[in-house]
Amino acid sequence: xxxxxxxxxxxxxxxxxxxEFQLIYFQEHILETFKAAQIKYCRMLQSGGTDEGPFDVxxxxxxxxxxxxxxxxxxxxxxxxxxxxxxxCAVCGGVPAIKNTSQEYDVERRVYKDTSFIHxxxxxxxxxxxxxxxxxxxxxxxxxxxxxLVISLLLDxxxxxxxxxxxxxxxxxxxxxxxVAYGQPCMGPVTNAGCGALCPSHNRACYGCWxxxxxxxxxxLAEQFGKMGLSREDIFRKxxxxxxxxxxxxxxxxxx
Amino acid sequence: METRAVQIxxxxxxxxxxxxxxxxxEASITVELDKGPAIKLKIFEPPRFxxxxxxxxxxxxxxxxxxxxxxxxxxxxxxxxxxxxxxAMGIEVTRQTKVLxxxxxxxQIVASHLIHLYMLAMPDYxxxxxxxxxQSRFSGEIARLIKMKEVMNELTGxxxxxxxxxxxxxxxxxxxxxxxxxxxxxxxxxxQIKPLAKEVVKDVSRFGVPDFNSSSEYVALADETEYxxxxxxxxxxxxxxxxxxxxxxxFRESHxxxxxxKKSNIVSRSCFMVGALARLNNKFEKLxxxxxxxxxxxDFEVPNSNPFNNNLAQSxxxxxxxxxxxxxxxxNTFEDEDVRRRAGSxxxxxxxxxxxxxxxxxxxxxxxxxxxxxxxxxxxxxxxxSIEKDLNELVAQNRDKSRDRxxxxxxxxxxxxxxxxxxxxx
Numbered sequence: 261x262x263x264x265x266x267x268x269x270x271x272x273x274x275x276x277x278x279x280e281f282q283l284i285y286f287q288e289h290i291l292e293t294f295k296a297a298q299i300k301y302c303r304m305l306q307s308g309g310t311d312e313g314p315f316d317v318x319x320x321x322x323x324x325x326x327x328x329x330x331x332x333x334x335x336x337x338x339x340x341x342x343x344x345x346x347x348x349c350a351v352c353g354g355v356p357a358i359k360n361t362s363q364e365y366d367v368e369r370r371v372y373k374d375t376s377f378i379h380x381x382x383x384x385x386x387x388x389x390x391x392x393x394x395x396x397x398x399x400x401x402x403x404x405x406x407x408x409l410v411i412s413l414l415l416d417x418x419x420x421x422x423x424x425x426x427x428x429x430x431x432x433x434x435x436x437x438x439x440v441a442y443g444q445p446c447m448g449p450v451t452n453a454g455c456g457a458l459c460p461s462h463n464r465a466c467y468g469c470w471x472x473x474x475x476x477x478x479x480x481l482a483e484q485f486g487k488m489g490l491s492r493e494d495i496f497r498k499x500x501x502x503x504x505x506x507x508x509x510x511x512x513x514x515x516x
Numbered sequence: 517m518e519t520r521a522v523q524i525x526x527x528x529x530x531x532x533x534x535x536x537x538x539x540x541x542e543a544s545i546t547v548e549l550d551k552g553p554a555i556k557l558k559i560f561e562p563p564r565f566x567x568x569x570x571x572x573x574x575x576x577x578x579x580x581x582x583x584x585x586x587x588x589x590x591x592x593x594x595x596x597x598x599x600x601x602x603x604a605m606g607i608e609v610t611r612q613t614k615v616l617x618x619x620x621x622x623x624q625i626v627a628s629h630l631i632h633l634y635m636l637a638m639p640d641y642x643x644x645x646x647x648x649x650x651q652s653r654f655s656g657e658i659a660r661l662i663k664m665k666e667v668m669n670e671l672t673g674x675x676x677x678x679x680x681x682x683x684x685x686x687x688x689x690x691x692x693x694x695x696x697x698x699x700x701x702x703x704x705x706x707x708q709i710k711p712l713a714k715e716v717v718k719d720v721s722r723f724g725v726p727d728f729n730s731s732s733e734y735v736a737l738a739d740e741t742e743y744x745x746x747x748x749x750x751x752x753x754x755x756x757x758x759x760x761x762x763x764x765x766x767f768r769e770s771h772x773x774x775x776x777x778k779k780s781n782i783v784s785r786s787c788f789m790v791g792a793l794a795r796l797n798n799k800f801e802k803l804x805x806x807x808x809x810x811x812x813x814x815d816f817e818v819p820n821s822n823p824f825n826n827n828l829a830q831s832x833x834x835x836x837x838x839x840x841x842x843x844x845x846x847x848n849t850f851e852d853e854d855v856r857r858r859a860g861s862x863x864x865x866x867x868x869x870x871x872x873x874x875x876x877x878x879x880x881x882x883x884x885x886x887x888x889x890x891x892x893x894x895x896x897x898x899x900x901x902s903i904e905k906d907l908n909e910l911v912a913q914n915r916d917k918s919r920d921r922x923x924x925x926x927x928x929x930x931x932x933x934x935x936x937x938x939x940x941x942x
Contacts, residue, residue: 274562277540277938278587278680284635299648305635306646307537307927326562355584359569367568377773380563400587400680455678462677462684462692467580469681493886497574501581 266316266413270302271336273322273329274356274383278400279347280304280321296414313339317413319396323349323356323383330389337390344409345386348399348502352471355399357383357504361496384505394419399469399502402454422453425473426466429457438465445485447498450476450509468501472508479511531923536930538636538646540588541937543775545926547911555907557900557930559775559937566942570890575601575881576687582877582892583681585942588631590681591624591672592870593892593939595746596877601687604864604881607856612848613689614746619844620675620685621745621868626837627668627679628871629792629830632934633720634661637827640928641723657719660712664834667705671841674698688856699845706842713835714810720831721814725824726925728910732787732821732902734794737869743795743802743836746868752788753797753819760867763876769893777940779900780893787901790873791934792829793820807836823906824932859885870895872934896933896940903933 272280284305301309311332318340324330337343348354359367360382368375386392396405405421412419426448430437438460439446447468448460459466472478478499485495492514499512531547542561548554566585570578582597583590595617602609634657635647644650651658669679674694676682684690735756739748750766751757758766769778782788800808800818811817816828865878873895880889910929914922 272542274564275938276584276587276590278584278590281587281631282680303535303537303542304540305538306639306648308645325564329562355581356564358573358581359565362569362572367565368563370568370571371563371565372771374771378563378776380565399584458677459683464683464686464691467577469580494574497572497577501577 265296265298267298267300267314268302269300269311269313269315269318269336269340270305271311271318271320271332272303273320273350274325275322275347275349275354277304277321282400282403283319283346283406293410297410311336315340317342317344319344319346320350320386321346323353323385324389325356325380325383327379327381333386333389342393342413343386343390344394344396345392346396346406347401348397348469348471350386351395351397352503353383353385353505354471354502358500359383360504361500382505388505394421397421397452397454397470399471402470405454423474424453425449425476426451426453426455426457426460426470429453429455430460433457433461435460438463443488445488445490445494445498447481450478450481450512468498468503470502472503472506474508476508478509482512482514531919531926533923533927536927538639539931539935539937540586541935541940543935543937545907545930547907547922547926549911549915553908553911553915555904555911556774557904557907559777559940561776561937561941563776563941567890567892570887573887575605575885575887578879578887579685579687580681580683585892585894586936586939587680588628588936589624589870589872589939591620591676592868592875593877594682594685595621596866596868596870596875597879598685598687599746599866599868600864600877600879601881602864603866604860604862604879605687605858605885606860606862607688607858609689609856610853612850612853615844615848616675616690616850617685617746619841620672620682622837622841622844623668623671623675625745625869625871626834626841627665627672629834630661630665630668630716632871633716633827633830634658636934637931638719638723640924640931660715660719664709664712664716667702667709670705671702674702686855688858689853691855693850693852696849699850703842703845706838706845710838710842713838716834717810717814717828717831720827723827725822725828726928728824728906728913729821730789730823730902730906730909732789732823732905733782733785734797734819735782735788735790735874735898736795736798737867737874738799743799743840744869750867750874751798754785756782760865760876763865763867764878764891767876767893769897775900777900777937778897780897781901787905788898789823789902789933790895790898791826792833793823793826794873795869796820796829796832803832803836804839806839807832810835823929826932826934830934859883861885872896872899872936872939874898892942894936894939894942896935896937899933899935900940903930903935
């Protein structure tokens with residue numbers, strides 16, 4: 261792939277479009293990136309273009325909440341060499357998946373009087389439907405992982421994504437542990453690193469916006485929160501803000 | 517000539533833009549010329565149900581959650597929600613918190629306008645598909661955009677911890693205050709980009725504006741002492757003047773089958789417009805003197821009823837916003853303080869000026885600090901009716917033009933409104 265400019269397609273499903281913004285305004289690197297890669301399809305950046313591929317890389321942001329999105333996603337998989345979910349919504353459900361904690365009809369009824377034209381289903385990450393070739397995590401997605409991805413594509417090497425928890429970054433920063441020292445309910449121990457331990461370095465507990473770390477011990481952390489005096493509902497909310505559909509955080513998601 | 521126009525019309529009775537590019541979110545435009553013209557702005561971005569799933573969440577999560585409504589204006593959603601929650605729970609914040617919020621919101625408005633003007637709107641006026649193709653001809657303009665946006669994002673990130681989806685902003689105040697020397701450094705950078713901001717106004721004034729007038733009412737937040745951003749009364753160019761708490765008595769929402777966004781209107785009146793143009797139409801005299809002088813230089817006068825001029829209005833706000841940030845940082849010192857907490861309950865609401873216009877949030881919080889009801893009305897819902905009305909009038913005035921020309925005019929108009937469809941289906 262290093263002999264020609266890789267072609268990139270960017271697709272958006274249910275989300276805030278913040279990751280696409282991170283991508284487009286990849287500020288100091290933006291001009292270099294456009295020279296090295298060819299953006300073949302990105303609705304927010306340019307008109308025209310085709311969504312039919314083929315793409316070297318398809319970047320997908322947003323959670324899947326409707327059937328047509330699944331149909332399109334499968335087509336994208338067929339015509340793309342690599343499919344990479346970008347940002348928490350596409351990686352682990354993210355904020356859109358909070359709605360999975362209630363009955364779909366209840367949630368819909370609170371917003372629309374007539375729900376007969378709504379075709380929404382429970383929110384799911386991309387890898388529930390198609391095979392993916394890596395994850396660019398973060399809410400919004402992190403620059404470090406994105407840079408790693410672009411460089412890897414250009415060099416035709418395997419991307420090295422961070423696979424440890426936020427706690428490691430706190431230690432690297434020499435930050436005081438907000439959980440142990442201040443008794444704040446911090447999601448750092450079960451959350452994938454990449455943000456540089458942003459919240460703890462700003463005097464607040466991590467709220468898990470980068471989504472679950474692989475093999476996270478959610479049960480132990482939930483029990484710890486319980487000992488610290490959090491109610492079952494509070495613990496449930498912590499583990500469903502950014503990873504409702506994931507297996508990793510399921511052990512923290514009990515209401516009673 | 518006339519026969520040719522008729523032929524084109526017979527041949528193309530329907531114009532469709534099936535997935536409008538260079539706007540935030542997913543929408544299409546359908547124009548049916550033989551029906552009067554009948555125009556629909558179909559917002560097909562899937563609904564996201566924030567008001568639905570916020571019920572049952574804790575008050576201190578709400579700011580973090582609602583910032584995910586929008587990738588361009590997360591600060592606005594966050595600030596509006598936090599102010600509403602503070603009102604519901606009876607939390608009073610310090611003057612410092614209010615000043616920091618103002619800087620945070622202003623920095624985001626400037627950054628958002630820059631994105632809109634250069635990346636979303638500008639390609640239309642020079643016949644490009646997007647900014648990537650414009651690099652060789654407009655390298656100076658693009659360098660300007662990147663430089664300015666970098667500084668404004670840095671300012672948002674300095675106060676918020678992160679420019680997109682800030683983390684320090686909580687009900688009751690900020691969890692961390694940046695050190696003094698970082699304010700000194702950002703101040704220097706803001707002063708560096710000040711002259712660039714004036715160039716932005718000139719760039720935008722060269723776009724060339726289609727001749728068009730809209731009869732819309734212009735609605736904005738206003739305050740007696742300053743160019744209101746986060747606090748004030750809701751006023752309009754047609755005499756509306758209400759407190760924010762009376763919002764629900766004055767504004768109504770309805771929904772239509774072809775869009776997941778709701779349409780907002782003022783009770784017993786017509787549609788209205790919010791955004792930069794509406795703000796200038798309502799409070800032009802509250803701008804900094806140098807902004808007003810600049811407006812004169814580019815022949816911008818209020819009242820201005822051409823929605824295409826929303827672009828120029830935004831560029832003036834870029835100049836004004838940077839200057840206000842400089843003044844706010846220079847005239848204040850910022851010190852560490854505790855985030856104020858209080859376990860009150862009740863209902864509260866707040867309205868702020870998001871980059872795209874008036875944004876309203878209201879919440880009912882119970883004694884456990886849990887949300888029982890949430891209501892959010894975004895700028896694009898406020899503008900929805902007005903966009904459709906203007907599209908209708910624009911097409912009616914240009915029926916003799918070619919199909920491609922009508923299509924481009926329609927796209928330009930919708931982009932001039934700077935809609936955010938992701939927000940609108942929150």
